[in-house]
Amino acid sequence: MNQHSxxxxxxxxxxxxxxxxTRVVLDETGPAPGTGHVTGVDVAYDDERDIVVAAxxxxxxxxxxxxxxxxxxxxxxxxxxxxxxxxREIPTVLAALERLTxxxxxxxxxxxxxxxxxxxxxxxxxxxxxxxxxxxxxxxPFTFHHEPPGPARGDFxxxxxxxxxxxxxxxxRTQPGVKPVFxxxxxxxxxxxxxxHTLWLAASYRQPETTRHADSLCRRAxxxxxxx
DNA sequence: GCGACAG
DNA sequence: ATCTTGTCGC
Numbered sequence: 001m002n003q004h005s006x007x008x009x010x011x012x013x014x015x016x017x018x019x020x021x022t023r024v025v026l027d028e029t030g031p032a033p034g035t036g037h038v039t040g041v042d043v044a045y046d047d048e049r050d051i052v053v054a055a056x057x058x059x060x061x062x063x064x065x066x067x068x069x070x071x072x073x074x075x076x077x078x079x080x081x082x083x084x085x086x087x088r089e090i091p092t093v094l095a096a097l098e099r100l101t102x103x104x105x106x107x108x109x110x111x112x113x114x115x116x117x118x119x120x121x122x123x124x125x126x127x128x129x130x131x132x133x134x135x136x137x138x139x140x141p142f143t144f145h146h147e148p149p150g151p152a153r154g155d156f157x158x159x160x161x162x163x164x165x166x167x168x169x170x171x172x173r174t175q176p177g178v179k180p181v182f183x184x185x186x187x188x189x190x191x192x193x194x195x196x197h198t199l200w201l202a203a204s205y206r207q208p209e210t211t212r213h214a215d216s217l218c219r220r221a222x223x224x225x226x227x228x
Numbered sequence: 229g230c231g232a233c234a235g
Numbered sequence: 236a237t238c239t240t241g242t243c244g245c
Binding site for chain 2: 042043045080081082083085088089110111112115116117121122136138139140141142143182
Binding site: 044045046047080 | 236237
């Protein structure tokens with residue numbers, strides 16, 4: 001019911017972020033790694049056919065086995081604008097989450113949360129709209145500079161806010177000698193815990209298992225919805 | 229004004 | 236994100 005609403009223009013989107021951002025909860029630690037459910041969400045596009053497919057995959061956090069999968073298909077209603085990614089992805093992601101019967105638990109997003117130009121990235125946005133604890137794990141640097149973290153798994157370096165000197169995220173090495181991922185808080189979780197979850201979920205690969213499952217599922221669903 | 233810029 | 240061959244390695 002959400003993907004049918006009219007998308008905002010860019011100026012409206014930015015002011016909407018500034019409004020919604022006041023509802024982010026930053027004083028909760030969040031669930032412990034390895035307990036309950038953890039859900040990965042991701043999106044794939046076919047700009048040609050104007051199609052977007054989102055996937056949500058629920059894992060048992062202790063065993064990292066799949067509990068439930070869901071997908072949703074929609075139309076691309078918002079362009080890619082750095083800083084406004086949520087408006088492009090969230091409608092379809094919400095539709096996929098609504099199709100789940102299991103409790104999503106903690107939601108792991110592709111992209112940023114607090115470490116965003118207006119401190120309200122995709123992970124923050126999804127957290128506020130769903131009320132679920134969320135965190136963001138991005139593959140590439142965005143608006144904050146950082147020093148390279150140490151070479152060992154678990155090494156990290158802070159992403160600092162240029163203005164107030166606050167730590168808004170971390171470049172985290174999930175695999176030895178491999179490019180780090182960029183972790184930031186979304187909603188109802190601490191940065192320490194977000195990093196602990198990321199390391200737990202990325203025991204074997206650079207990216208969290210949640211992201212890997214969601215990524216392959218939405219690509220698979222897109223190709224099945226597009227061509228043979 | 230110019231460059232940088234999650235997915 | 237997506238476009239894409241071969242290639243190195245477990």
